[in-house]
Amino acid sequence: MFGWEFPPHIAGGLGTACYGMTKGLAYNGVEVLFVMPSASGDEDQSAVKIINASDVPIDTVSTSVDEFLGKVQFVHIGSNMVPYVDPEDFTRMVEEERVKQIKNFRVQYGQKYKFSGKYGANLMEEVARYAMVGATIALQHADEIDVIHAHDWLTYLAGIAAKRLTGKPLVVHVHATSFDRSSDDHIDTRVYDLEKKGMEAADRVIAVSDLTRNIVINKYGISPDKVVTVHNAVDFSGRENMTVERGVKDKVVTFLGRITFQKGPEYFIEAAAKVLKRCSHVRFVMAGSGDMMNRCIRHVARLGISDRFHFTGFLRGADVQKMFALSDVYIMPSVSEPFGISPLEAMRTNVPSIISKQSGVAEVLKYAIKVDFWDIDAMADAIYGLLNYPALADMAARCGYDEVNALKWNNAAYKVKKVYESVIK
Amino acid sequence: MKKSICLYFQVHQPCRLRLYRFFDIGKDSHYYDDFANRTILRRVAQRCYLPMNALLLEMIRRYKGEFKVTFSISGSVIEQFDRYAPEVLESFRKLADTGCVEFLSETYYHSLASIASPDEFKHQVLKHKETIEHYFGVTPKAFRNTELIYSDAIGAMVYDMGFKTMLTEGAKHVLGWKSPNYIYSGAMAPKLKLLLKNSSLSDDIAFRFSDKSWPDWPLTGEKYLAWIKASAQNDEIVNLFMDYETFGEHQKAQSGIFDFMRYLPDVVLNDGEFEFVTPSQAAKKHSSVGVLDVPDAISWADEERDVTAWLGNELQNDAFRKLYSLEEKLSLVNDEALWSDYGHLQESDHFYYMCTKFFSDGAVHKYFNPYDTPYEAFINYMNVLSDFILRVDDAISVSDANFAAPKKETKARTRTAKAVKAAPAAKTKSAKAEKPAAPKKRTVKTKKQ
Numbered sequence: 001m002f003g004w005e006f007p008p009h010i011a012g013g014l015g016t017a018c019y020g021m022t023k024g025l026a027y028n029g030v031e032v033l034f035v036m037p038s039a040s041g042d043e044d045q046s047a048v049k050i051i052n053a054s055d056v057p058i059d060t061v062s063t064s065v066d067e068f069l070g071k072v073q074f075v076h077i078g079s080n081m082v083p084y085v086d087p088e089d090f091t092r093m094v095e096e097e098r099v100k101q102i103k104n105f106r107v108q109y110g111q112k113y114k115f116s117g118k119y120g121a122n123l124m125e126e127v128a129r130y131a132m133v134g135a136t137i138a139l140q141h142a143d144e145i146d147v148i149h150a151h152d153w154l155t156y157l158a159g160i161a162a163k164r165l166t167g168k169p170l171v172v173h174v175h176a177t178s179f180d181r182s183s184d185d186h187i188d189t190r191v192y193d194l195e196k197k198g199m200e201a202a203d204r205v206i207a208v209s210d211l212t213r214n215i216v217i218n219k220y221g222i223s224p225d226k227v228v229t230v231h232n233a234v235d236f237s238g239r240e241n242m243t244v245e246r247g248v249k250d251k252v253v254t255f256l257g258r259i260t261f262q263k264g265p266e267y268f269i270e271a272a273a274k275v276l277k278r279c280s281h282v283r284f285v286m287a288g289s290g291d292m293m294n295r296c297i298r299h300v301a302r303l304g305i306s307d308r309f310h311f312t313g314f315l316r317g318a319d320v321q322k323m324f325a326l327s328d329v330y331i332m333p334s335v336s337e338p339f340g341i342s343p344l345e346a347m348r349t350n351v352p353s354i355i356s357k358q359s360g361v362a363e364v365l366k367y368a369i370k371v372d373f374w375d376i377d378a379m380a381d382a383i384y385g386l387l388n389y390p391a392l393a394d395m396a397a398r399c400g401y402d403e404v405n406a407l408k409w410n411n412a413a414y415k416v417k418k419v420y421e422s423v424i425k
Numbered sequence: 426m427k428k429s430i431c432l433y434f435q436v437h438q439p440c441r442l443r444l445y446r447f448f449d450i451g452k453d454s455h456y457y458d459d460f461a462n463r464t465i466l467r468r469v470a471q472r473c474y475l476p477m478n479a480l481l482l483e484m485i486r487r488y489k490g491e492f493k494v495t496f497s498i499s500g501s502v503i504e505q506f507d508r509y510a511p512e513v514l515e516s517f518r519k520l521a522d523t524g525c526v527e528f529l530s531e532t533y534y535h536s537l538a539s540i541a542s543p544d545e546f547k548h549q550v551l552k553h554k555e556t557i558e559h560y561f562g563v564t565p566k567a568f569r570n571t572e573l574i575y576s577d578a579i580g581a582m583v584y585d586m587g588f589k590t591m592l593t594e595g596a597k598h599v600l601g602w603k604s605p606n607y608i609y610s611g612a613m614a615p616k617l618k619l620l621l622k623n624s625s626l627s628d629d630i631a632f633r634f635s636d637k638s639w640p641d642w643p644l645t646g647e648k649y650l651a652w653i654k655a656s657a658q659n660d661e662i663v664n665l666f667m668d669y670e671t672f673g674e675h676q677k678a679q680s681g682i683f684d685f686m687r688y689l690p691d692v693v694l695n696d697g698e699f700e701f702v703t704p705s706q707a708a709k710k711h712s713s714v715g716v717l718d719v720p721d722a723i724s725w726a727d728e729e730r731d732v733t734a735w736l737g738n739e740l741q742n743d744a745f746r747k748l749y750s751l752e753e754k755l756s757l758v759n760d761e762a763l764w765s766d767y768g769h770l771q772e773s774d775h776f777y778y779m780c781t782k783f784f785s786d787g788a789v790h791k792y793f794n795p796y797d798t799p800y801e802a803f804i805n806y807m808n809v810l811s812d813f814i815l816r817v818d819d820a821i822s823v824s825d826a827n828f829a830a831p832k833k834e835t836k837a838r839t840r841t842a843k844a845v846k847a848a849p850a851a852k853t854k855s856a857k858a859e860k861p862a863a864p865k866k867r868t869v870k871t872k873k874q
Contacts, residue, residue, distance in 0.1 A: 246451070247448070247449065247450050247451025248450055248451040249451075283811075294798070294800045297800045298738075301738075301742070301743035301744075304746065304747075306740075306743045306744065307811050307814060308811075310450075310807070311804045312446065312447045312448075319448075322448065326448075
C-alpha cells in the first residue's frame with residue numbers, strides 16, 4: 001500500500017483514513033505493507049508494517065538502467081517546452097536531455113533520497129522520486145505482495161511503476177479529485193493527468209463516495225464497471241470527549257476546516273448574517289486557515305457582524321477537541337467534498353451537524369441536516385432551528401452520536417478486501 | 426520682528442494588546458501585553474526620552490530662555506511611565522519647571538474620538554488636562570489632536586472648549602498654493618489660530634536624517650538653517666512637528682541626531698533671523714493671514730494626509746463602529762476598570778495596525794506594527810472587543826438588578842442619567858463652565874489617578 005502520510009504526522013484527512021483502513025484490513029486478515037515517503041518512526045505499527053522510502057536506496061536495480069528507465073521514464077515530470085527552436089535543435093536537445101536523464105539517474109537516484117513527505121514547492125519532484133523508490137520497494141517485496149493499493153494522486157505513479165515491474169494488480173483509491181480542490185475551470189492539469197493515468201492503469205478504482213465515483217466516471221472517463229464506492233469510516237478509539245468550561249453564554253455555531261473555495265466558507269458567512277438578524281444570542285466561529293481567509297474577514301467586516309463572528313486561525317490537536325466541545329451546531333457547507341470526516345467528529349462530540357448535499361458523507365448520514373451549499377436561506381433556517389428548538393437539537397445530537405459510532409473501519413475494510421479478491425486471479 | 430521656529434514633539438506609546446484568542450472570550454479580561462509594553466517603554470526611555478530630555482534641559486539652561494520646545498504627551502504613555510519608568514516623568518517635570526516648555530492638550534488616549542463622538546472627545550480632553558496639571562503643574566492652553574487630525578468641525582469643537590490655538594498638518598491638498606509658514610484661522614471658528622506643520626523640513630529630520638542614500642546626507646545645522654531660510658524667505662513661521670521618538674529611537678544615536686540637535690539652537694540663535702517660540706507664543710505674536718477651509722479631516726499620516734490610515738478599509742470601519750456603539754451603554758455604568766479599558770481600546774494605534782495600505786507607506790506601517798498582517802490585528806482586536814462587550818452588558822444587567830430593588834436609588838440613577846444627557850446641551854459654554862455639568866462619576870475617576 002502506497003500512502004503519503006500516516007498518523008501522528010498528518011496534514012490532512014488522508015493519513016487518518018489510511019490508518020483506520022489498515023487497522024480494519026488487519027482485522028479482516030489482510031496483511032499490509034505500508035510505504036510512505038517520510039516515516040518518523042513513531043507511527044503505530046501494530047496493524048501494519050511501515051517502510052520508509054527515505055531509507056531505501058535504488059541501487060538494488062541490477063538490471064540495466066536503460067531497461068528500468070524504459071519502464072518508468074514516464075514519471076519524469078517537467079516541461080520540455082522551449083520557445084523558438086527549429087526542429088534540428090529540438091532533436092538535439094531532446095537527445096541531450098535523454099542522455100542527461102540516464103546520467104542523473106545514476107548519480108542522484110542511485111542513492112537514498114530524503115523525502116520531506118510534506119506538500120511543498122517541489123511536490124512534483126518528490127512524487128516522481130517517490131515513484132522510483134516505490135517501484136524498487138515493490139520489486140524487493142515482489143514475492144510477498146498480491147495487490148498494490150495506491151492512495152490519491154501523489155502515490156499513483158508509484159503504484160503504476162510497481163505494477164509494471166511486478167505485474168501485480170493495482171487498486172487506486174480516490175480520496176479527492178482535482179475537481180474538489182478547485183473550481184472546474186481552474187484545475188491543475190498536471191495533477192489531473194496523473195490522476196487519469198493512475199485510474200486508467202488501475203484494475204479497480206475505489207471512490208470514497210458515490211459523489212466521487214460519478215466524478216471519476218464522468219470527468220476522467222473511467223469505465224463504471226471498474227469503479228467501486230467504499231465509504232470511509234471513522235475511528236474514535238482512545239478518544240475521550242473533553243468537557244470545557246464555557247466563557248460565553250451564547251450559542252456557538254462552528255465551521256472547522258481549510259478556508260478555501262471548496263469548503264464554501266462564504267455561504268456560511270452569508271447564512272450567519274441572516275441568522276443574526278433574527279436572534280442575537282449566537283456567535284459564529286470559523287476555525288482554520290486558508291487562501292480565502294483574508295477575503296472572508298473582509299466579508300464579515302463589510303456585513304458588520306465582526307463582534308459576533310470570530311476567527312481562530314489554524315487549530316491543532318487539543319484545540320480542535322476544545323472547539324467541538326464549545327460548539328452547539330457544526331456546519332460543513334462544502335461546495336464539493338469527496339467525503340468529509342469532520343461532521344462525524346462533531347456528531348461524536350454530541351454536536352448536531354449541518355452538511356451540504358454536495359458532500360460524500362451526506363450519503364451515509366441520516367441524522368444530519370442536509371442543505372445545498374448555495375442555499376443560504378435553508379442553511380440559516382437549519383441553524384436557527386437547531387439553536388431555538390431544543391427537541392430538534394437533542395434528537396440530532398443523540399441519534400447522530402449512535403449513527404457515527406456505527407460507522408466502523410472494519411466494515412469498510414471488508415469491502416476493500418472484496419475488491420482485492422476480485423482483482424487477484 | 427524676528428521670524429519664528431516652533432519645535433513640537435509628540436510623545437506616545439500605545440497599550441499593545443496581547444494575543445487574545447477566541448477561547449479567552451468571557452474567561453480572561455486582561456487584554457494587554459504587559460511584557461511588550463514594559464520592554465518597549467524601557468527601551469525607548471533609555472534610548473530617547475531620558476537622553477533627549479537631558480539634552481533639552483541643558484540647551485534651555487545654556488540659552489537662558491531663548492530655546493523653547495513643546496510637547497504633547499498622551500495619557501496612555503503617562504500611565505506607562507508611571508508604571509515602568511517614573512524617572513522619565515521626573516525629567517519632564519524638570520523641563521516643565523524651566524518655563525520654556527509648553528505642554529499641549531490632546532485626547533487622553535490618543536484616540537480618534539474627535540471623529541466619532543463629541544462627548545467622548547470632550548471627556549478625554551478634560552481627563553488629559555487634569556493629568557497634565559497633576560504631573561507637570563501646568564495647564565495646557567493650545568490643542569493638538571491625535572496625529573494632527575483636523576477638520577473645520579473639529580476646530581469648532583476645540584474652540585468651544587476654550588482653546589485659541591491648534592496644531593495641524595500643512596496638507597498640500599488643503600493648502601494648494603498657500604504656504605504652511607503662516608498662521609491661519611479655522612473656517613467654522615474664525616478666532617481659532619492654526620499652526621501648520623512644514624512637512625518637508627520636519628521629515629528631513631524625522632525620516633531622512635540618517636538615510637545615507639539621501640543626496641543631502643549628512644545633514645548639518647548650517648545646511649538645515651539655510652533650508653529653513655529658503656523655505657520662509659517671505660514667510661513668518663516654520664513649524665517643525667515630529668514624533669519625539671525620532672531622537673535616539675527612529676534615528677539612532679550613532680547617526681549623530683543628538684549632536685545635530687545640540688548644535689542647531691546655537692546656529693539658529695547666532696544667526697539671529699529666527700527665534701524659538703511655543704505654539705501659544707506664536708499665536709500671540711503672529712496674526713492670521715486667512716481662513717483655511719478643511720471640510721474633510723486631515724492628519725499628518727501617510728502620503729494622503731487624511732484619516733485613511735485608521736479608517737480606510739472595511740475592517741477598520743467595522744471595528745470602529747462596534748467600539749463607539751458602546752458609548753450609550755457605558756454612560757449608564759460606573760465602573761472604573763471598564764472605562765479604562767474602553768479608553769485604551771480607543772487608542773488610534775489599534776486601528777493603524779489594521780491598515781491595508783502596504784505600498785507607499787508600507788515601511789512606516791510595518792515599523793510600528795506588532796502584527797504580521799492587518800487581518801491578524803483585526804481578529805485579535807475583535808476578540809478583545811467581544812469580551813469587552815460581554816462585560817459591559819453584564820455590568821448593565823447587574824446595575825439594572827440593583828436598581829430594581831430599592832426605590833430610593835432608582836431616583837438617584839434617573840438623575841445621573843439626566844445629567845449625562847444634559848451634557849451635550851452645554852456645548853456653547855467654555856470648557857471650564859462645563860466641567861461640573863459633566864457626569865460626576867467620570868471626574869471622580871480621573872482625579873483618583
